[in-house]
């Protein structure tokens with residue numbers, strides 16, 4: 001990937017990663033439940049990187065950015 005694009009998130013890639021590695025413990029309802037715990041973008045970033053450990057994946061920064069972007073766009077809708 002071009003370095004000038006490194007900061008750009010790839011939402012489709014994020015979605016693919018979540019569907020592949022993140023459905024063992026919770027489905028996507030956890031992201032949209034009424035009492036969800038995540039309240040802002042920073043919290044979402046923390047939770048995603050925290051959840052990579054039990055999910056047994058080693059994602060790089062770009063992967064995490066893509067997943068955060070996907071989850072935010074699809075479920076959380078936090079302002080940037």
Ligand code: HEC
Pocket residue numbers: 018021022023024025026030031035036037038044047048051052054055056057067071
């Ligand atoms: C080993 C089990 C496990 C796996 C695998 C897992 N999670 Fe989680 N996740 C949890 C638990 C436990 C919670 C907390 C649920 C609660 O608070 O009731 C959680 C909560 C979350 C939340 C916050 C939901 C909210 O309340 O707003 C996000 C976002 C999340 N996980 C993302 C991910 C992502 C991305 C992956 C894939 C890397 C993943 N999880 C894989 C166990 C897991």
